[in-house]
Amino acid sequence: MPLFPRKAAFIAGRRFYSASHFSAPASGLRINADRLQETIHHTCQWGAAHRYGSGPTETGMSRLSLSDDDAQARRWFAEETQKLGCSLVVDQLGNMFASRRGSTATPTPMIAMGSHLDTQPRGGRYDGILGVVAAVEVLRTFAENGYKTHHDVGVVNWTNEEGARFPKSMMASGVWAGKIPLEQAYSLADIFDPSVTVKSELQRLGYVGDVACSSIGYPLGAHFELHIEQGPILQDTGKKIGVVQGGQAYRWFTVTVDGRDAHTGTTPLKSRSDPLLAASKMIVASNSIAKSLGALASTGVFKIPPSSSTNTIASRVTFSLDIRHPDDAVVDQVETLCFEAFKDIAKQDGRGVKVGWTLDTDSPATRFDPDCIKMVEKAATDLVESDGWLHITSGAGHDSVNTSARCPTTMIFVPCKDGVSHHPEEYCSPEDCALGAQTLLESVVNYDRLKAEL
Numbered sequence: 001m002p003l004f005p006r007k008a009a010f011i012a013g014r015r016f017y018s019a020s021h022f023s024a025p026a027s028g029l030r031i032n033a034d035r036l037q038e039t040i041h042h043t044c045q046w047g048a049a050h051r052y053g054s055g056p057t058e059t060g061m062s063r064l065s066l067s068d069d070d071a072q073a074r075r076w077f078a079e080e081t082q083k084l085g086c087s088l089v090v091d092q093l094g095n096m097f098a099s100r101r102g103s104t105a106t107p108t109p110m111i112a113m114g115s116h117l118d119t120q121p122r123g124g125r126y127d128g129i130l131g132v133v134a135a136v137e138v139l140r141t142f143a144e145n146g147y148k149t150h151h152d153v154g155v156v157n158w159t160n161e162e163g164a165r166f167p168k169s170m171m172a173s174g175v176w177a178g179k180i181p182l183e184q185a186y187s188l189a190d191i192f193d194p195s196v197t198v199k200s201e202l203q204r205l206g207y208v209g210d211v212a213c214s215s216i217g218y219p220l221g222a223h224f225e226l227h228i229e230q231g232p233i234l235q236d237t238g239k240k241i242g243v244v245q246g247g248q249a250y251r252w253f254t255v256t257v258d259g260r261d262a263h264t265g266t267t268p269l270k271s272r273s274d275p276l277l278a279a280s281k282m283i284v285a286s287n288s289i290a291k292s293l294g295a296l297a298s299t300g301v302f303k304i305p306p307s308s309s310t311n312t313i314a315s316r317v318t319f320s321l322d323i324r325h326p327d328d329a330v331v332d333q334v335e336t337l338c339f340e341a342f343k344d345i346a347k348q349d350g351r352g353v354k355v356g357w358t359l360d361t362d363s364p365a366t367r368f369d370p371d372c373i374k375m376v377e378k379a380a381t382d383l384v385e386s387d388g389w390l391h392i393t394s395g396a397g398h399d400s401v402n403t404s405a406r407c408p409t410t411m412i413f414v415p416c417k418d419g420v421s422h423h424p425e426e427y428c429s430p431e432d433c434a435l436g437a438q439t440l441l442e443s444v445v446n447y448d449r450l451k452a453e454l
Contacts, residue, residue: 022240022383022435027445029141033434036137040433043117043133044125046072050424060424061125065118065160066094066201073117074207077132077157084139086154089218090209093172093185094202097218099154100139102448107152109221109407111444111451113138114156114173114399120164124426126416126433131226132157134437141441150452151221153444158399159207166198167191167320169252169361173399175213177406182213191301215406222372222447223403225411226440228428230396232419240432241380241389241439242413246368247401248393249331250324252361255282255342258354261315272313272350276304279317281348282355285341286321286334295325295334296395321357326393328365366401369408372447376412379442383435396421412439 041056047063047070063069074096078088081098089097099110115131135155142149158176163169166188174180186199202208211217229235234242259275283299290297301320308314323334339357346355380389392413394401403409414436417427428436 022438023385025438025442026379026382027442029145029147029441029445031137031141031434031437031441033430033437035140036134036433036437037430039137040125040129040133043073043076043129046070046076047119050122052424057125059125060426061119061123061129062121063117063119063123064121064165065162066165066198066205066207070118071205071207074157077117077136080136081139081155084143086139089211090207091176091211091218092182092209092213093175093198094159094205094207094209095172095176095213095218096157097154098139098156099152100142100149102149102151102153104150104152109219110152110154111149111222111224111448112154112156112220112403113224113226113440113444114158114403115225115227116158116161116399118160118162118164120162120422122424123162123422124420124424126228126426126428127230127421128161128227130228130414130428130433130436134226134433134440137437138441138444149445149448151448153448156220156223160198161399163361165190167252167254167360169397170363170399170402171198172213173402176215176218177402178214179402179405220403220407221451222369223400223407223409224372224376224440224443224447225398225400225409226436227398227411227413228416228421228426229392229413229419230416230421233392234390234413234415235417235419237390239388239390240384240415240435242392243373243376243380243389244368244394244411244413245373245391246393247363247366247397248324248326248395249328249365250322250361250363250397251331251335251359253321253323253357254360255279255319255321255355255357257282257317257346259313259315262313264311264313267313270350273353274313274350275317275353276314277349278345278353278355279319281345282342283319285345286338289337289341290323290334293325293330293334295323295330297334297338298322324395326365363397363401366404368400368404368410371450372408372410372443375446375450376410376439376443378446379439382442383439412436412443
């Protein structure tokens with residue numbers, strides 16, 4: 001049975017993506033570009049949603065972490081890697097480590113290719129998914145060519161990278177890196193159903209492993225992550241590969257504004273305590289403050305009580321605040337100015353409101369490992385020459401930000417159409433997917449050889 005239904009719309013005029021649009025790989029190993037595409041879309045049967053076209057692959061994704069669809073994708077990952085002779089370990093938070101033995105006499109901490117299979121509620125087919133599927137394709141290429149690395153090499157599927165259902169991004173890699181306490185992660189509640197927690201869903205799906213979720217419980221020798229850029233820089237500059245130097249800082253907050261419900265027709269403005277009005281002003285203020293400092297401030301979640309009604313002032317509002325900049329000091333400044341402004345806004349209208357906030361995620365600016373970066377630079381130069389790639393800093397958070405605290409790490413970016421991500425129409429061309437996977441393979445081979453020579 002084929003990995004993806006070969007409907008007429010998919011087959012008509014089908015190109016065979018031979019990856020001939022880049023130079024012959026230095027390793028002598030070439031990934032199967034058609035199989036890579038087929039596998040990406042095969043795995044997207046679990047969670048396909050938000051159709052935007054008539055083609056069989058023209059849907060987005062809604063595969064939230066630890067959902068039934070996520071469990072199906074996890075079963076696929078386990079089956080495929082075990083077919084390739086990998087040993088599979090699942091840790092306490094459901095992180096999945098598939099390792100292929102190298103030629104050393106004893107096992108070594110594996111050189112990992114990691115990413116995630118969970119998506120946003122209105123996500124696309126490439127964010128995270130490309131990284132995991134391309135890593136599996138690398139292992140398939142090794143296996144079918146009889147290629148043996150010196151060190152153990154494998155793939156990691158990290159749990160709850162998106163933080164969409166359980167609101168802490170890069171959650172399980174954060175616990176693995178010692179940045180987030182295990183019990184805190186276990187107790188995270190579903191954003192829309194507080195009776196459901198990370199631990200209860202892990203237990204329901206059978207993904208509470210015996211191995212400690214830590215870099216001691218399952219150490220890694222290195223971590224390489226292939227990812228779509230999620231921005232327009234590569235496309236706008238005509239470059240094919242981004243060699244990622246590190247990630248910008250970001251912080252997530254939940255802001256709570258409390259007022260008092262009252263009749264909208266009989267309560268004068270001066271007598272109101274309106275949290276929705278205040279929250280709206282706070283969001284506008286955060287945008288203005290961030291813009292003045294060259295930073296980013298965004299709100300993606302805004303909630304009012306389910307009992308709210310058209311002719312009643314809401315009693316409470318909660319909203320998310322996401323602050324980002326490559327410099328930690330600028331993030332500090334935006335945070336300080338935002339919360340000063342929020343306190344002032346809370347006093348402005350009617351009888352005022354009460355405002356408070358909690359810090360949900362704090363991810364400082366990160367610099368990746370020089371040796372890992374050099375191995376990606378070499379791979380990119382061999383494949384697309386020196387003018388075909390550029391250095392880049394990630395604007396988004398990734399599991400690699402966490403792994404970099406415990407093992408040598410870097411990332412590889414490939415372009416996505418118009419820089420669109422976290423959207424059903426997120427798209428990475430088959431050629432760019434293939435080039436990214438080949439760059440990942442070459443980088444891992446380069447790093448394995450480098451470490452074998454030491």
